[in-house]
Amino acid sequence: MKPRTRRLAWIVTGLAVLGVAAALVLNAFQSNLVFFFTPTQVAAHEAPQGRPFRIGGLVESGSLAREPNSLTVHFRVTDTAQTIAVSYTGLLPDLFKEGRGVVAQGTLGADGTFHASEVLAKHDENYMPPAAADAVKQAHGATVTKTLVRSGGGGQ
Amino acid sequence: MIPELGHFALILALLVAIVQSTLPLAGAALGAPRLMALARPAARVQCFMVVLAFVCLATAFAGNDFSVQNVAANSNSQLPLQYRIAATWGSHEGSLLLWTLMLGVWTCAVTLFSRHLPPAFLARVISVMGLVSVGFLLFLLLTSDPFDRLVPAAAEGRDLNPLLQDPGMVIHPPMLYMGYVGFSVAFAFAIAALLGGRLDATWARWSRPWTTVAWSFLTIGIALGSGWAYYTLGWGGWWFWDPVENASFMPWLTGTALIHSLAVTEKRGAFKSWTVLLAIVAFSLSLLGTFLVRSGVLTSVHAFATDPARGVFILTFLALVVGGSLALFAYRASKVGLGGVFGVVSRESALLANNILLIVAMATVLLGTLYPLFLDALHLNKQSVGQPYFDLVFPMVMAPLVFLMGIGPIARWSHAALPDLWTRLRWAFGVALAVALVLPFTLGRWSPWVAAALFFALWIATSSVVNLGARLAHSHRSGLLAKLAANSPSYYGMLLAHLGVAVFIVGVTLVKGYEVEQDVALQPGQNVAVGGYEFRFLGVHPGPGPNYRAVTGTVEVRRDGRLLETLHPEKRIYNASGQTMTIAAIDVGVLGDRYVSLGEPLADDNPSGPWAVRIYLKPFIDWIWGGALLMACGGLIAVTDRRYRLVVRRRSASALAGAAVAASAD
Numbered sequence: 094m095k096p097r098t099r100r101l102a103w104i105v106t107g108l109a110v111l112g113v114a115a116a117l118v119l120n121a122f123q124s125n126l127v128f129f130f131t132p133t134q135v136a137a138h139e140a141p142q143g144r145p146f147r148i149g150g151l152v153e154s155g156s157l158a159r160e161p162n163s164l165t166v167h168f169r170v171t172d173t174a175q176t177i178a179v180s181y182t183g184l185l186p187d188l189f190k191e192g193r194g195v196v197a198q199g200t201l202g203a204d205g206t207f208h209a210s211e212v213l214a215k216h217d218e219n220y221m222p223p224a225a226a227d228a229v230k231q232a233h234g235a236t237v238t239k240t241l242v243r244s245g246g247g248g249q
Numbered sequence: 250m251i252p253e254l255g256h257f258a259l260i261l262a263l264l265v266a267i268v269q270s271t272l273p274l275a276g277a278a279l280g281a282p283r284l285m286a287l288a289r290p291a292a293r294v295q296c297f298m299v300v301l302a303f304v305c306l307a308t309a310f311a312g313n314d315f316s317v318q319n320v321a322a323n324s325n326s327q328l329p330l331q332y333r334i335a336a337t338w339g340s341h342e343g344s345l346l347l348w349t350l351m352l353g354v355w356t357c358a359v360t361l362f363s364r365h366l367p368p369a370f371l372a373r374v375i376s377v378m379g380l381v382s383v384g385f386l387l388f389l390l391l392t393s394d395p396f397d398r399l400v401p402a403a404a405e406g407r408d409l410n411p412l413l414q415d416p417g418m419v420i421h422p423p424m425l426y427m428g429y430v431g432f433s434v435a436f437a438f439a440i441a442a443l444l445g446g447r448l449d450a451t452w453a454r455w456s457r458p459w460t461t462v463a464w465s466f467l468t469i470g471i472a473l474g475s476g477w478a479y480y481t482l483g484w485g486g487w488w489f490w491d492p493v494e495n496a497s498f499m500p501w502l503t504g505t506a507l508i509h510s511l512a513v514t515e516k517r518g519a520f521k522s523w524t525v526l527l528a529i530v531a532f533s534l535s536l537l538g539t540f541l542v543r544s545g546v547l548t549s550v551h552a553f554a555t556d557p558a559r560g561v562f563i564l565t566f567l568a569l570v571v572g573g574s575l576a577l578f579a580y581r582a583s584k585v586g587l588g589g590v591f592g593v594v595s596r597e598s599a600l601l602a603n604n605i606l607l608i609v610a611m612a613t614v615l616l617g618t619l620y621p622l623f624l625d626a627l628h629l630n631k632q633s634v635g636q637p638y639f640d641l642v643f644p645m646v647m648a649p650l651v652f653l654m655g656i657g658p659i660a661r662w663s664h665a666a667l668p669d670l671w672t673r674l675r676w677a678f679g680v681a682l683a684v685a686l687v688l689p690f691t692l693g694r695w696s697p698w699v700a701a702a703l704f705f706a707l708w709i710a711t712s713s714v715v716n717l718g719a720r721l722a723h724s725h726r727s728g729l730l731a732k733l734a735a736n737s738p739s740y741y742g743m744l745l746a747h748l749g750v751a752v753f754i755v756g757v758t759l760v761k762g763y764e765v766e767q768d769v770a771l772q773p774g775q776n777v778a779v780g781g782y783e784f785r786f787l788g789v790h791p792g793p794g795p796n797y798r799a800v801t802g803t804v805e806v807r808r809d810g811r812l813l814e815t816l817h818p819e820k821r822i823y824n825a826s827g828q829t830m831t832i833a834a835i836d837v838g839v840l841g842d843r844y845v846s847l848g849e850p851l852a853d854d855n856p857s858g859p860w861a862v863r864i865y866l867k868p869f870i871d872w873i874w875g876g877a878l879l880m881a882c883g884g885l886i887a888v889t890d891r892r893y894r895l896v897v898r899r900r901s902a903s904a905l906a907g908a909a910v911a912a913s914a915d
Contacts, residue, residue, distance in 0.1 A: 103593050111609075118613055118642050122620075125638035129631035147633065162851060164768050164861055183768045184848035184861050187483070187829040 136175040149196040181209040255305025256396040262298035263386040270379030273372035285372035296353035316402030325408040327796035335419040342395035351430040373441035408825030417477035425470030429535040431463020436532035453515035465884035472877035483831035490639040496538035503531040506607035592664040599657035606650040655712030677711035702758035709751035742887025753876025759869035783807040841868035
């Protein structure tokens with residue numbers, strides 16, 4: 094092989110390796126994207142069955158219940174328009190409280206209960222997770238629009 | 250009065266920084282020595298003013314001056330003194346002041362330790378750093394004044410975020426910022442070289458120690474942050490691929506590439522343009538890190554600020570710095586030149602592969618960090634990139650890099666032969682492979698992943714031994730000590746840092762492969778067996794703290810009936826904020842930690858009933874930080890190399906012989 098051909102061979106091999114690596118990286122990226130849904134979207138069956146996703150909103154006041162002497166808890170997450178039942182086994186983070194914002198990751202069961210594998214609370218006490226805040230805002234926006242439409246319709 | 254003095258000092262610092270960033274630059278362009286001579290005193294005065302402002306703010310925090318907005322929002326009179334002082338950089342404004350302070354200190358250091366630099370070059374370096382100072386001082390004064398008064402004054406402060414009331418958090422930000430800001434020196438050197446059109450081996454030798462020191466600080470800063478997450482968040486995790494962590498990791502990866510690329514530029518005169526580009530990218534990523542963490546775009550404990558004006562300012566600043574320097578690079582890089590040629594199999598090639606892999610790794614992290622933010626900013630969709638993405642992709646990119654770490658330091662410059670490399674390294678390869686295949690059996694469970702990762706760690710170690718052995722064998726001196734002393738500190742620094750990577754890999758592999766995590770419900774007096782250890786929960790007792798109420802649990806750890814340790818995990822409720830904090834109790838050991846943290850009482854908030862308790866066994870986890878410490882030490886040892894101090898005498902020589910002289914080193 095001439096030196097030039099050999100150099101070319103090296104470069105082509107290098108590019109091929111990079112191409113395969115990029116394809117693998119993007120594939121891994123694609124399959125590990127975690128989507129976020131609000132309780133309203135979950136109620137409207139927009140969330141996937143079986144694939145993990147995140148929900149966010151407020152922990153409904155008075156909804157937290159613990160199975161006796163076990164680490165399993167049940168609570169409801171609301172965006173003020175819709176609520177969704179969540180079950181979780183494990184230790185809850187310090188910042189988890191009724192009436193406060195929460196984001197949970199897990200899968201939706203056939204019975205409509207969200208089985209959380211992770212409850213996220215990497216935020217401080219006067220800071221709502223943006224995802225949770227948006228869920229509430231979106232739900233509010235929807236209700237306000239609905240009311241406006243209804244009252245507008247009534248006026249005609 | 251003191252806050253006003255601080256504010257005034259900041260304004261003066263801005264004015265001096267404007268002088269520092271313009272006149273010496275003009276002087277360098279016009280060849281006016283008197284203008285260039287302004288650089289040094291201006292940088293020192295600017296630094297003094299920022300130090301003064303910082304001391305004023307620290308005084309306000311120490312003295313509980315709640316008429317200052319920043320103090321009222323981030324401190325409390327019950328807060329112990331060390332945390333009141335640490336609170337100076339606990340807030341958004343204070344941490345930016347710390348950034349500016351670090352920049353002033355680094356610039357001052359450049360004025361002190363670069364007496365041998367040509368005046369025009371030094372003037373340009375200090376001016377470029379002055380420009381960055383101007384940006385940050387404007388940012389402080391216009392959007393984030395740390396000295397804003399609160400009228401009427403608050404009677405009591407709102408308290409520092411309890412998560413930050415921790416010794417690790419006292420030193421983590423200064424270390425991290427020393428690293429971030431330290432890359433501004435490499436950046437300023439690169440810009441000055443582009444402006445002056447002179448970039449040779451001597452330039453790389455000036456730039457190297459600064460870059461290495463900055464990198465060492467960044468390494469320590471990241472390790473401290475990781476250690477803090479491990480023991481304070483109560484989750485036992487040491488790295489979450491959280492955007493805040495990624496923000497500091499991206500400059501680290503690029504900085505690592507820069508260190509290696511600088512080595513090639515110094516020794517061989519190659520990779521010139523690439524080195525300059527890396528220096529620009531490393532500093533840009535440091536700015537991006539500051540932007541990500543400080544503008545409040547992230548959901549995290551670090552996101553103190555939520556004011557969009559600040560985000561717009563940093564984004565504009567970032568665009569100016571990155572866009573400006575890249576434009577300059579595009580315009581001037583052809584002057585700098587690409588540098589020498591080298592064979593396909595050579596140390597240069599190995600280091601080129603190192604650079605490409607590190608940048609690919611950085612790009613995968615960047616993709617996973619910024620993609621969700623972009624989508625969110627465009628209101629397309631809310632999604633996040635799961636940890637599995639990073640856990641899968643990152644080791645895949647790192648594996649070939651680590652393999653090359655064994656070959657690169659042994660390969661010859663310019664041209665190496667594969668058969669020769671194989672002859673020299675086959676024993677290292679064989680021993681690493683054999684031990685890696687057998688070792689997992691002794692740890693309990695054999696898994697291909699553990700064996701593969703251990704092979705890489707052992708490969709670094711065995712090839713380093715071969716490398717050192719060959720050096721000693723070829724030394725002409727007699728006696729082992731004399732032979733050892735013949736090698737330069739930068740060589741030993743390299744070996745140590747590489748061994749640090751091996752130690753780090755062992756830590757990560759064994760903790761991922763063999764950790765045991767159990768969340769259990771325990772009655773007082775109840776036992777639970779976890780992975781060969783017996784944990785006995787003896788109940789909890791209340792106790793007061795300086796600014797919190799605590800519930801302290803008692804857990805005895807036994808092995809084969811013998812008491813090893815009594816652990817006291819805590820649950821704290823801070824008085825001022827009412828926030829709860831979990832303080833894990835950790836029995837630290839070289840071979841692994843035993844980690845216990847308290848959840849909540851399970852029976853209607855009755856503390857004498859059963860508790861949720863989290864029990865972890867973390868084998869070899871401390872090796873992760875030990876490895877990082879070795880890397881940082883390696884960097885600091887490399888900097889003590891005599892040749893960095895001999896530049897004055899060498900410069901005259903290299904002016905005659907050009908870049909060829911640099912090749913004589915090593």
